[in-house]
Amino acid sequence: MGRAENPARVLASWALLVVVGLNLRPILSSISPLLVQIRAETGMSYQASAWLTSLPVVCMGLVALFGVRLQARLGDRKGVALGLSMILGACLWRFYGQQGQTLVATALLGGAGVALIQVLVPALVKQQFPHRVALALGVYSASLMAGGGLAALISSVVAGHFNHWQSGLGIWLIPAAVALLMWWRFPFTGTATDGLVTPADHAPIRPLRSRRAWLLALYFGLVNAGYMSMVAWLPAYYVQMDWSATRSGSILAFMTIFQVIAALLMPAIAHRSTDRRPLLALSLGAQAIGYVGLVMWPLAAPHVWVALIGFGLGACFALSLILILDHCRKPRDAAQLAGFVQGVGFLVNALSPWMTGWLRELTGSFVLAWWVLTAAVVAMLVLTRIFSPASNSVSLMGVEARTTASV
Known part of the structure; x- marks a missing residue:
């Protein structure tokens, strides 16, 4: 790790990566297990309550598109601290909060912080x-997924204990506060660039002009x-199949176990090769089988289908981040490309829960939504073949070269 020779400092860096990652999904996953109580007290429809998940993801997309400018203006240390503060405030x-409007506002605030x-x-x-x-991306992805699973499991337990659904949502201010204190006390080395980034340091690779x-x-x-x-x-x-809120939340937490396993295992395997396609194909195939199982045999083997989906999703998130970095040589370029890819990608993500809620209201069932997700991952399975190591290493070079010549 270069300059981080101090073992205590190395351990602190890994711990900080985990703690920060744990805070990036509870704002989303704490809602679903409590949705029945929330809808009963706020009067929100299925489609309206879908925005509680979609809006943070929209924020993730929009903020990510301006990520490089925000990094240049705030710096890494202040940027992460501001994000954690926004999550804590939400x-x-x-x-x-007791109204649907409050939940929508906090979805925006927390989503912007996560983004x-x-x-x-x-x-x-x-x-x-x-x-x-x-x-490191595997550890980060695993901690992110673990935070989502813990929130799905613990939120309903806390809400039931206090007979107060707001407690199940608000409890996540505690890990946000811990992460904020840790970040301010032990920031990553090299994050003291607050306000010191020059325009030349961030000469863009202009992803808008790149088909790749x-x-x-x-x-x-x-x-x-x-x-x-x-x-x-x-x-x-x-x-809807007469499971309790706690039991239904636990199956989401069960899915997270396999997300975490995949997020740790698949990047470790990926480290041995420069070709990400076989692992991505395996991960997308697992997702597809899981979605088909949810439709065809939802009660016959629910934990099997959820495990397959979780494994596929955990692997795909970590591997797709690695795939982005495969296209970049420098941290500066990685920030620019990752910001653009995550920005547009999360805007696509935001349509998913809204689409599912809309199809649920239209058809009275989630089945059609699961088929749409199946079709999407099968299409991406076909697309995976184009991401060869050779094409990854040269696909953005033309854009970078034109940009360098113009600077």
């Missing part, structure tokens, strides 16, 4: 863990779209 507001952190992390990882990029960048953005959006629908609607799907 959770605190939810603790006292700000997510757009900074890939470049920070490439800078902080230059020789362990795949492993747009393709990566669409791919990132669709291979990960199922996660947002699962977080928003999987518990509701099983509540």
Whole structure:
């Protein structure tokens, strides 16, 4: 890790990566297990409540598109601290909120905070863990997925204990506060660039002009779209089959176990090869089988289907981040490309829970939505073949060369 020779500092860096990642999904996944109580007290429809998951993802997309400018203006240290503060504020507001409008506002606030952190992390990882990029992204992805699963499991338990659904949402201010304190006390080395980034340091590679960048953005959006629908609607799907809120939340937490396993295992395997396609194909295939199982045999083997979906989603998120970094040589370029790809990709993601809620209201069932997700991952499975190591290494060079000549 270069300059991080101090073992304590190395351990602190890994711990910080985990703690920050844990805070990036509870704002989404704490809603679904409590959706019955929330809708009963606020009067929100299925389609309206879908915005509680979609809006944070829209924020992730829009903020990510401006990530490089925000990084230049705020710097890494202040940017991550601001993002954690916004998540903390959203959770605190939810603790006292009682109306649907409050939940929508906190979805926007928390989503913007998550987005700000997510757009900074890939470049920070490439800078902080230059020789362990795949492993670090795996640990980050696993902690992110674990935070989502813990929120799905614990939120309903806390809400039931206090007979107060707001407590189940607001409890997540505690890990946000812990992460904020840790970040401010032990920031990554090399994050002292607050306000010191010059325009030349961030000469853009102009992904808007790159067909490959747009393709990566669409791919990132669709291979990960199922996660947002699962977080928003999987518990509701099983509540309709007379499962309790706690039991339905637990199946989402069970899915997270396999997301975490895949997010740790697949990048470790990917580190041994420069070709990501076989692992991406395996991951997309697992998702497709899982979605078909949810439709055809939802009660026969629910944990099998959810495990396959979780494994596929966890692997796809980590591998797609690695795929983005495969196209970049420098942390600066990684920040620019990751911001664009995540920005457009998360806007695609945002359509997923809204589409699922809309199809649920239109048809009275989630079945059609699961078929749409199946079709999407099969299409991406076909597209995966184009991401060969040779094409990855040269696909953005023309754009970069033109940009360098113009600077």
